Amino acid sequence: xxxxxxxxxxxxxxxxxxxxxxxxxxxxxxxxxxxxxxxxxxxxxxxxxxxxxxxxxxxxxxxxxxxxxxxxxxxxxxxxxxxxxxxxxxxxxxxxxxxxxxxxxxxxxxxxx
Amino acid sequence: xxxxxxxxxxxxxxxxxxxxxxxxxxxxxxxxxxxxxxxxxxxxxxxxxxxxxxxxxxxxxxxxxxxxxxxxxxxxxxxxxxxxxxxxxxxxxxxxxxxxxxxxxxxxxxxxxxx
Numbered sequence: 001x002x003x004x005x006x007x008x009x010x011x012x013x014x015x016x017x018x019x020x021x022x023x024x025x026x027x028x029x030x031x032x033x034x035x036x037x038x039x040x041x042x043x044x045x046x047x048x049x050x051x052x053x054x055x056x057x058x059x060x061x062x063x064x065x066x067x068x069x070x071x072x073x074x075x076x077x078x079x080x081x082x083x084x085x086x087x088x089x090x091x092x093x094x095x096x097x098x099x100x101x102x103x104x105x106x107x108x109x110x111x112x113x
Numbered sequence: 114x115x116x117x118x119x120x121x122x123x124x125x126x127x128x129x130x131x132x133x134x135x136x137x138x139x140x141x142x143x144x145x146x147x148x149x150x151x152x153x154x155x156x157x158x159x160x161x162x163x164x165x166x167x168x169x170x171x172x173x174x175x176x177x178x179x180x181x182x183x184x185x186x187x188x189x190x191x192x193x194x195x196x197x198x199x200x201x202x203x204x205x206x207x208x209x210x211x212x213x214x215x216x217x218x219x220x221x222x223x224x225x226x227x228x
Contacts (some may be wrong), residue, residue: 034216043221044205098144098207099178100161100169102158
């Protein structure tokens with residue numbers, strides 16, 4: 001069975017600072033990896049995904065993530081935080097197309113002015 | 114807007130009652146997933162339907178059931194409700210096919226409060 005661990009349930013950064021949200025996964029087969037964002041009182045929106053190919057994946061709103069198989073990691077980064085980035089971020093794994101998503105516990109990102 | 118709709122948006126009910134949550138997937142999506150988001154359990158997969166048939170089951174209680182109808186909308190039925198069933202219930206839908214990478218589009222959720 002697959003699992004996802006997100007280190008840090010809360011992360012606080014200053015506006016303009018680097019955003020780094022950590023995600024480690026466990027999977028017995030090559031995984032599909034995802035980052036979703038949830039704004040208050042809203043559903044989940046896909047930020048980016050890794051399926052196959054290039055290990056550095058670019059997503060919406062300036063976010064990117066790098067799949068590192070040797071470290072079983074898929075950390076999310078953004079060079080410069082914006083106030084509008086304040087939200088909860090979920091890393092998820094799936095083991096094949098059409099399969100369910102297994103989510104991490106989420107990381108709440110706070111951005112200080 | 115993801116194209117997935119869920120009704121109702123909010124539901125307040127009492128312990129022991131039964132409720133039905135409804136989900137309409139994006140146009141053309143054959144697969145529907147239900148997830149529960151609660152403070153203590155986080156985001157958990159409940160059940161998946163594909164073109165009317167149950168495809169996969171997760172941590173779904175026996176008091177809960179779901180179905181997908183010929184028009185592809187889905188309903189999640191929760192019965193004998195307990196306080197601990199209070200949560201946000203999400204529906205997601207996805208395409209199916211050789212190029213499907215399991216990108217799931219989520220609805221806005223139904224917030225269930227059991228008093």
